[in-house]
Amino acid sequence: MQETNPTPNPIAAASTPDASTQASRGRRRLIVAAATVVVVLLALLLPPYLNVSRYQHRVARNISAALGRPVHFDKISLDLLPVPGFTLEGFVVNEDPAFGSEPVLRANEVRANVRLRSLWTRHVEFSRIVLTDPSVNLVRTADGQWNVESLLLQASHAEAAPTSQSYAGPAPRFPYIEATGARLNLKLDQSKSPISLTEADFALWLPEPHQWHLRVEARPARTDSSPANTGLLRVEGTLGAAKTAANSMAEIPIDLHGEWKNVQLGGLSRLLIADDAGVRGELTLTFNLLGTLGHAAVATNLQIANARRADFVPPHPLAIEAECHAIAQNSFHSFSNIECRWPPTGSSDLLLNADLPDVAQPGSSSATLVLPALPAETFFNWLSVATPHPPTGLTGPGTLAASLIWNSADSPAPQPGKAGQPGVQSILSGQMEFSHESLQLPALGPNPIPLGDILLRSTPASVARVRRGQKSAAPTVNATSFDLLPLALPLGGKQPASLVGRFDDTGYTLHLTGSAIPSRLLALGDAVPQLGDGLRQLLATPSSSDDPIRLDLTATRAWGGPQIWRQTAQVTPRGHSR
Secondary structure, rough: OOOOOOOOOOOHHHHHHHHHHHHHHHHHHHHHHHHHHHHHHHHOOOHHOOOOOHHHHEEEEHHHHHHHOOOOOOEEEEEEOOOOEEEEEEEEEOHHHHHHHOOOEEEEEEEEOHHHHHHHHHOOOOEEEEEEEEEEEEEEEOOOHHHHHHHHHHHHHHOEOOOOOOOOOOOOEEEEEEEEEEEEEEOOOOOEEEEEEEEEEEEEEEEOOOEEEEEEEEEEEOOOOOOOOOOOEHHHHHHEEOOOOOOHHHHOOOEEEEEEEEEEEHHHHHHHHOOOOOEEEEEEEEEEEEEEEOOEEEEEEEEEEEEEEEEOHHHOOOOEEEEEEEEEEOOOOOEEEEEEEOOOOOOOOOOEEEEEEOOOHHHHHHEEEEEEEEEEEHHHHHHHHHHHOOOOOEEEEOEEEEEEEEEEOOOOOOOOOOOOOEEEEEEEEEEEEEEEEEOHHHHHHHOOEEEEEEEEEEHHHHHHOOOOOOOOOOOOOOOEEEEEEEEOOOOOOOOEEEEEEEEEOEEEEEEEEEEHHHHHHHHHHHHHHHHOOOOHHHHOOOOOOOOOEEEEEEEEEEEOOOOOEEEOOOEEEOOOOO
16 A cells, blocks of 8 residues: 655644744843843842952042042942942042131032943043032132132143043043032131022033033022021033133133022021011022123123012012123122113113122222102102001102212221221212102192202211211211201291201201191191101190291101100290290
């Protein structure tokens, strides 16, 4: 019998090679997974057994040579996950003895990640350096030297490739440096300033050779007062030049812009003067710096919203926007050609020109403030924010013009046996003038009465040098003394009454003479509370007749205190003997 071969199964024949291929792929995947598990386990278990502490002194010496300052840390450890790197604990950069003994930088932990490709070369590079909770001390000496000047100059001369460069070159790539939870302290010589930056996040990288990009976000704080809402400060920009390295710190180019936002005015006053000035509102400040650290153009924009006194809420809180320009010199130690305009566009209602030769001595500044023609309505709106009792009797299309000069003068030397030292004292001079103002009082009828010009002028120097109660043999400079020139007040007498006064840095004195009908005088005091405070108590039982009385009244008030009126001479009706 002839044997016949069975017909082959095409499906089984086709499935045989596919099954072997799938089995081969499965084995490869298993090998890769096993290798990955082994690598991860080695990365987790191996570092504690690798003794890198023997390189601690070598690493410290290398960092010290790079920074030009002694560096030490408590411990170094190796990490392989998530990326290879080293962790330095208790990291400290010592200070140059010329600037003090406190370290310039102290960080709880510094993490340095290694670039993987650089592990196969002779020069190991770091991709990222992260500092945790560092504290930095910036010190400026009396002669204008900064403790970080040598660090910046050394870094500006070091050859480094951009941080984002994908390939290794002759120069090592600059790492991305960042810090979280940082604190920045400022010291003037050996005295630490109470103002510092806290909760700071910092980043520094190199987008181009010799050009660093900087980003800082922090909260200003004061160490000697209670916490307050001082807003958030953010600064970003570039330091250094793209092609040339600086020979001094003053030559380092800068192009920075920043914003200080959500600043509460109460918190701002606590920050600057360690006390609540009693003002409320929000401030936003934007600024741009362009030039070098030694000479830079400064442009700022200031916005204040909902400004008011803390003790009452006015009907219309104050809103201000102003723009200022200046030249910063000597590493921002002095400012010149300061010019501010309010509002920033159109015809300005306020112009300020100033110079500040030394920020450490504000008394050395000089300034000129000009109000070309501020509408009186705007000025009284300001008063309604500053006081709950603004004047209500003044009306008309009046304007306020002012020209004030602030400068410094040498204060006199102390007399024998008395405390005090000669120095610089600021003097404010100039004048303020209300024009086209009128007085509207119900007691005077429906028609407003023109007042003419109300003029407040600085006291002549020969008079201002003698304070009340002092003998002329021992004069002192009165820094802020202004006289209210005689103001005629038609109050029902045959001749208008006359009001004069003097204002200085301690308070003011008003003197009212002439004749007036008592009811009209009290109506004037009700319409202008700043004049009428305490007047009704003096005239508690005024005459019921419309006969005018003679006036010789004096009011005194220390700033922040009550106003007290008193009779300089006996008040009697006209035509009657005393």
